[in-house]
Amino acid sequence: MDYKENFEEILIEYNLEKKPVSVDFKKLVDSVKFTERATHSIHTYTAKLIPNIPYYFFNNSFFVSDRAKVLDPFCGSGTVLLEAKLAGLNSFGSDANPLARLITRVKCNNYDISKLENIKNRLKKDLGNVTSVHNFIGNKSFDFWFEKHIQVQLASIKEVVSNIKEVKYQEFYLLCFSNCVRKVSKADSRISVPVKLNPDRYADGSKLKISSLKKLDELKSISVFDKFFEIVDQNIKRVENKSFISNYRQVGKLVSEDSRNLTPLRDNSIDLILTSPPYAGAQKYIRASSLNLYWLGYNSLGELDKLNIGRENYKKDEYKALKKTDIKSADYLLQKIFDKNPLRAYIAANYILEMAEAFKESARVLKKNKYLVLVASNNVVCNYEFRTQEYLKEIILKLGFTLECEMVDDIKSYGLMTKRNKTASIISSEHILIFKKNG
Numbered sequence: 001m002d003y004k005e006n007f008e009e010i011l012i013e014y015n016l017e018k019k020p021v022s023v024d025f026k027k028l029v030d031s032v033k034f035t036e037r038a039t040h041s042i043h044t045y046t047a048k049l050i051p052n053i054p055y056y057f058f059n060n061s062f063f064v065s066d067r068a069k070v071l072d073p074f075c076g077s078g079t080v081l082l083e084a085k086l087a088g089l090n091s092f093g094s095d096a097n098p099l100a101r102l103i104t105r106v107k108c109n110n111y112d113i114s115k116l117e118n119i120k121n122r123l124k125k126d127l128g129n130v131t132s133v134h135n136f137i138g139n140k141s142f143d144f145w146f147e148k149h150i151q152v153q154l155a156s157i158k159e160v161v162s163n164i165k166e167v168k169y170q171e172f173y174l175l176c177f178s179n180c181v182r183k184v185s186k187a188d189s190r191i192s193v194p195v196k197l198n199p200d201r202y203a204d205g206s207k208l209k210i211s212s213l214k215k216l217d218e219l220k221s222i223s224v225f226d227k228f229f230e231i232v233d234q235n236i237k238r239v240e241n242k243s244f245i246s247n248y249r250q251v252g253k254l255v256s257e258d259s260r261n262l263t264p265l266r267d268n269s270i271d272l273i274l275t276s277p278p279y280a281g282a283q284k285y286i287r288a289s290s291l292n293l294y295w296l297g298y299n300s301l302g303e304l305d306k307l308n309i310g311r312e313n314y315k316k317d318e319y320k321a322l323k324k325t326d327i328k329s330a331d332y333l334l335q336k337i338f339d340k341n342p343l344r345a346y347i348a349a350n351y352i353l354e355m356a357e358a359f360k361e362s363a364r365v366l367k368k369n370k371y372l373v374l375v376a377s378n379n380v381v382c383n384y385e386f387r388t389q390e391y392l393k394e395i396i397l398k399l400g401f402t403l404e405c406e407m408v409d410d411i412k413s414y415g416l417m418t419k420r421n422k423t424a425s426i427i428s429s430e431h432i433l434i435f436k437k438n439g
């Protein structure tokens with residue numbers, strides 16, 4: 001199906017009043033079952049974009065033609081890259097989180113199913129022979145999150161998977177391993193950042209108390225090997241499912257770790273940008289992935305966080321003075337936030353300045369007269385509505401774009417939000433802003 005006509009109608013409606021047109025993407029694109037489509041569910045990730053949105057734009061001759069090149073500078077778990085590939089387009093991405101990059105690579109790679117099966121059988125044998133981890137020691141933090149027998153089994157899996165020679169096959173199994181980590185930990189699965197399950201928090205007899213007690217009890221005797229191979233089987237099915245519908249010739253490729261430097265991409269080389277950006281302090285991508293990242297061998301999460309736009313960790317002397325952003329409406333609000341909480345004002349100001357750098361780089365690589373689609377919400381900082389999408393709009397317009405259309409979708413469930421934080425949260429209504437780079 002080509003959504004061109006549908007978009008042209010939306011455009012007419014928008015141009016009548018220049019007000020966001022209300023669209024329900026789940027209803028508009030309802031012929032595809034996305035949860036089990038191809039490899040979308042190969043690994044969990046915080047605040048994934050609903051695939052209905054990229055599907056709409058990539059199956060739309062208003063925006064793309066054959067072999068168009070698509071970019072998502074904040075690609076997260078690769079939803080946009082995978083949908084581009086499935087639509088027969090070439091796609092490029094960047095993300096600051098190594099877990100996100102691993103998911104994206106595995107999601108978009110082509111695999112030989114019989115080779116995956118052979119490796120699986122070899123791993124089963126190898127796991128029977130692992131001896132070196134029997135005296136696995138771990139550390140205090142591991143003991144906090146994992147039962148001892150679970151740590152030993154995880155270390156065993158890590159060891160045999162690390163011996164897989166061919167990188168892309170090793171990565172497939174590392175991803176299955178990573179997906180297992182959170183499931184066998186004591187972290188509460190309802191919260192994106194790791195928070196230990198605590199049955200005492202809930203009333204006696206309540207559903208949550210019963211389920212937390214049950215989970216903690218199961219962990220005492222769970223076989224991590226069984227859980228791992230269960231995930232492997234599910235993921236092999238997903239890869240097989242993808243191979244039926246995917247176009248093998250198209251690339252889905254990562255070009256960098258930082259959207260502010262997309263050097264491998266030439267000036268004016270991209271036909272369409274579609275992205276959902278990070279937020280100021282509202283999503284903690286590195287922290288949400290911390291258990292996975294530790295087990296994947298990343299020990300310095302503080303270092304990884306430094307690349308993250310919207311990060312929260314700053315030293316006291318960094319936020320003594322308020323930073324100016326040159327975005328008038330933002331600077332007014334930042335002053336009010338600064339009076340209440342200088343750190344929060346610094347986080348938000350830095351966010352705006354770093355997003356401006358990222359969009360400057362996106363503008364460089366996009367062809368003239370082509371589109372940038374931004375999917376963004378507003379969020380709350382210190383109880384003030386922080387109009388993220390308005391500020392990003394102003395940044396993009398300053399870079400030589402015209403706003404062509406604006407849609408709004410009241411998204412009901414949008415990944416795992418960080419709702420525990422009273423100072424920063426996201427308002428669940430998505431704005432889809434469509435900009436055209438001036439010729």
Ligand SMILES: C[S@@+](CC[C@H](N)C(=O)[O-])C[C@H]1O[C@@H](n2cnc3c(N)ncnc32)[C@H](O)[C@@H]1O
Pocket residue numbers: 045046047048049050073074075076077078079080094095096097100257258259260276277278285307308309310
């Ligand atoms: C809203 S999420 C994207 C989710 C993605 N659309 C998906 O479906 O999984 C925003 C992403 O921006 C990434 N990010 C933050 N700072 C970045 C930077 N400097 N360069 C590239 N990515 C960054 C975060 O790691 C996070 O994965």
